[in-house]
Amino acid sequence: MSRSPDAVVAEIEPGLSPPAVRRRDVVAVTGPWLAGTTSLVAALRDRLPDHTFVEADELGPGQAPAAVVFVVSAVAPLTESDCALLELATRNTDLVVGVVSKIDAHRNWRDIVAADRAALAERAPRYADVPWVGAAAAPGLGEPRVDELVDLLRQQLSHPDLGRRNRLRAWEARLQAEIDRYRADGDGLDRQAHVEALRTQRDEVVRARRLAKSEHTIALRSQLQQARLQLGYFARNRCTSVRAELAEDAAQTGRRRLGEFQSYVRRRADDVVTEVDEGITAHLGDMAAGLNLPAPPPPGPPSPPDLPGAPLKSRRSETQLMTVLGAGFGLGVALMVTRLFAGLAPGLTVAGLVVGGLVGLAVTVWVVGIRGLLQDRAVLDRWVTDATNTLRSAVEQRVGSRVLAAETALTSELSAREQAESAAAEDRIAEINAELREHAMQTARAAALRDQRLPTLQDAIDAVRAELAMDNRQKRAE
Template structure:
């Protein structure tokens, strides 16, 4: 009786092309997509575009359960550069199966199914016959299903781990951005010219608004990547952040400080005026009146310079403290925004992943029950 080889896989795996190519290579073998009750070898076809999803795995495992031996084929390797990742994934998921890269209908060149044909011939020669092989294949399929069930149940754990990693990454990002903003504007405040505090305030408010929006955009990107890694639906668009409004630097009465500065400056200026008058009088005695006037003018100028410089240093100190307060408030707001967005993501993704895991687990449990029933039947016969 001619040996039957069943080729099974998802519709996108190129099963028909693979059947045609194997028929040319194995004319002595009955290669088919359907297969009868007795199948010597099952060829499990997986497209190189992406690893098989649970529905594809169900097709592959059903085909493997009908055969005495199994060979795996990663198809379309000529069209997808990441086929090695798919090969590694399916090899890990089904370690008892030999997986061979193939291209049955390439866009350029001849089909490359020689290695797969050799693997099928080897499997035909080594495939055990009868119910012993059937039991062995059923047990292998059952082990794969149990691993798949455990993987499906770990979705919630993967979500928690992913959110924790995102929280750490986003927290580090906000800390670094806020520290850089504080350093930048403290340097600006230290060199602030006279009557420019308003411009510094406007610049800091604009930079804070940009930082808040940048943090929110980064949260969107990282949550979208997390949902994509978990295979969950994309999150709803979050409302735009409400950027806090900060008051300007506090204005306090400086009457006492200004009076003290004027008194000290006046004393300093008077001392300079007297000293300058004596120097000018010694150098030019005939100009004693003019020397005293020049000393007085110099003293007044120095007094004004001292008072204005002291006020400028005071303004710089006030703006510096205000910058630190604003950045501290901004960091707290950014941390709250990160925590709130991640909590919303957990509330949205948690039920979705839990429902999907329960559905997949129920399907796998049903398939395991069918395999167990068939194994019990085969054991009674033997």
């Protein structure tokens, strides 16, 4: 008497749970799209009312039919997807019948049967004994041609060992799944994608850290160079505009306002220094904000440039010379006026002498005064030029010193931030390495368990397959 499938497995592996399969006493008719399964189900229900025929989607999860009728069209041989569908449908069922449908429309259907039989035999040994028949469940002309299929199903479904073979097939699928799981765990196949993702992530963290460090350094240097150039241009431009403004004021300054003008120049120089310093602070603050760094601390208030007084020294010798020249010029004017009066009215000679003397004296005073004023304005103009040059040197020095101080402060802040980012990156890399080590340990444990369990499971599945082979031989002998 044949042993039960559960006893065959329990003799080798007693602790293994049985297949989680709920067997239904139905025949599942399945196949690829447009193979004609629906019409074949209707024909079989009509010809075999004692049996229940369902399509594959009518089976619930975990349910397995008593037999599978796999239907393919006579248009072309089986494809890879067709074979995969067959394996899925017959995973827990031993009885499989192959049907080539629509034989009424394809005369070469027998060649398709031979090709399909050969393809399945190459795919798995269990399919070498699958019977194949031709059928036309809904022909264009005539009656349905399903007699051969009906006779075959009556014979196969009535076999007394059908239930035992199906149970053995379910045990084979259960054991094969266990073997595949242990092999996959031992080889780390299920972890391989995650391990590769972790390694890629670790490489990305390292690359991003190096790239970010380089980008931050380059950005800081570039911004500092731009700040040095722009602030230097701003300082020089401000000094140039002030030079033009003060030169215009110097050309309009009278003798009485010479002292006030020098004070005004010093105030304007202080204003320029303050404006440039405020511009430096604003520019450096914007630059630091663009780099996501705190603004460098502002230094103390700028010192006003030391501007010496205008060299308006006494010009006694020049004044004496101009007095002599002015007197000569005035004397000439006086003589001309006297002659004018004498020529107009001879009686006004004395009055002409008096008027001519006064006019000559006035001309002499005016010439001496205007010459001195022009000289003072020329001196002021040269002094304004010297003062603005001194101012320009002071603001350029201020720009250079503040940019240098900002470079030191921002470099220190950037270094601190990079250290923090590097520490975070190192922590993340350490986490990834720890996870990789854990995966390696789990894979090693799974490999050890695989080596321990596979021999017993292989013996069990070999015993199941031996029982199936013996039953199939007996069935063929009958």
